[in-house]
Amino acid sequence: MDRAWIPEGVQRCSAGVFYAWMALWLFVLGGAVTTALLILWKGLNQTNMNDYFGFGAWITADLGVIALGAGAFFSGFLTYVVRVKELKALINFAVIIGFICYSSALLILTLDIGQPLRGWFGYWFPNIHSMLTEVIFCITLYFTVLTIEYVPLILENRKIYANPVAHTLSHNFHEAMAIFAAIGTFLSFFHQGSLGGMYGVMYARPFAFREGFFVWPWTFFLFIFSAISTGPTFTILITMIVQKITKKRLVPRESLSVLAKIAGWIYCGYLILKIADTYYWATEILPSRGLTWLEQYYGYQYGLWLLFAEIGLCGIVPALILIIRRLRENDKWLVLACALASTGVLLNRFVFIVQTLAMPVYPFDKWYIYFPSWQEWLTSLAVVAYGAVIISLSYRYLPVFPYERDLNPPAR
């Protein structure tokens, strides 16, 4: 039925199977959109956030997907600026994942502010001292860059490409892609850093506060490093999942290995810095505010296990797997490492966002527990459904993987 829209020389499932698959995800997405409308209508009282937990599941999801979406800009930087040729096989897909992550972050942010219609105030009344202002500007601009990077791929759809205007436009976009990759890298460094800076500058919140360099707290740099190391692992993870579902090799194994190796070494560097930062925080910053390290952890919800899970299980373990060639060349080990590293960055963002607010600052106050409402869960998990829809459409109708035909020759 849609054969004319499918790229030449590749095999796709039947239209019926595809539509059934899409219907499943669109059903989930429809539920999330209905919930989002409910929230916009009724307000944020539909969430379990409160005056202690001003930030919750949505900001965690936001910062999580933005970190995981960093695979787009970093792969772009490696492909177009550093010229790592192996990554050309992966860059289109990395851009799509980045586009999904950033667009969903912007959508969630719109839900998360109490006055969504005033969202544009962020551009109109910018406070240059606020890290959030930097985040607002850089994310918007970088999302524009991602859109510019995604558009030529859409224009390469078989039917659209037949149009001479689309053809020329796509070609010219490709010519300028190195410039956009460089711009994207610059913007991404700043907004990834500013997201970390947002928490590090809260000097009256001892759990999050960090000293730093000039106006940037150490969290600024830690968030950049964690994003550029775990973002690519997420790109690899999603690529492996798509390969599993489609039962095809879509990207040369070497491309995945090269990206995994680079991510692994950066992750090692990040972990060294993170451990040093945690040590300094525990031994210098907290005592200077009359607090001890163990006071920062509480019960099961906010226990020390979070720290060990983040730095140990989801930090050192995947980093070792990624830098040991024998392990990263094995698909199962690679998937495990990428899943753990991606979980690690989510844990890191959760801890900085939620545990910072859960910890009592007054000596006479107590710990509070936050658990998201079903509305928060559904709208956050909608990112998965949204991602599945975009990836499915892109995979079916666009030449996302340039080596797909070579890797999957037609059966004789």
Add this chain to the structure above:
Amino acid sequence: MSEHHEVASKEKYGMVIDLDKCTGCGACTVACLSENNHYVREDESDKLHSVTWMKVYKVTNGAPFPNTKVAFIPRPCMHCDHHTPCVSVCPVMATDYNPLTGIVSQIYTRCIGCRYCVGACPYHARYFNWWDPVWPEGMHKLLNPDMSPRMRGVVEKCSFCNHRLQKAKDKAYVEGRKDLKDGEYVTACAEACPTRAITFGNMQDPESAVAKLIKSPGAFRLLEKLGTQPKVYYLSSESWIRELADNALGRKKRGGLA
């Protein structure tokens, strides 16, 4: 927005709360609610969603009966004087530090409700409007015309009854005066306190009651170690209360919320 509050001004308003005099009656909270046009929901038992610019904490020394001691700590906004945590983080400059008065105020019509300031404030003095403000039939006629009600989805906080300052200044202007007399501008909570536990005034005026009280030997501020320089001071003759005010103090034996 002023990041560094270095403007020399002859006015800087502050508050002193004598905890030895506070009975925890809650008159300050009620006066604040009334003065500042707060709506009250049918069920206000969930205090994590309840807007109380002047919140009264009930604390205990943690000792078993008969040595148990209880005190009340009224907590307005601290109007932090140094690198005000909420002011620097607001992305849209909806939070303002006035260098001429030291008052930290919120511009409700500019606030986008991102709640970054709620997270940055260690005193939990900032409240988000989770619901549309609704008053019982006819009660809107009793609203204070000098104070704007806040819409759903914005953050609000104690303003040291800033509108009262405007009124006092208008009166002084009409009377041909430039300066306010001590006690001419006071907050609703200070006015309502039946035991006179709350004193409010210009800290820069050495003759003001506030300026004298903050020099008392028992004067302290909440979470002083954080370096926010609050303009709300407390007085207490009880050492266990003073130890509860800062994490750096009284680490071994500590009370908590009663």
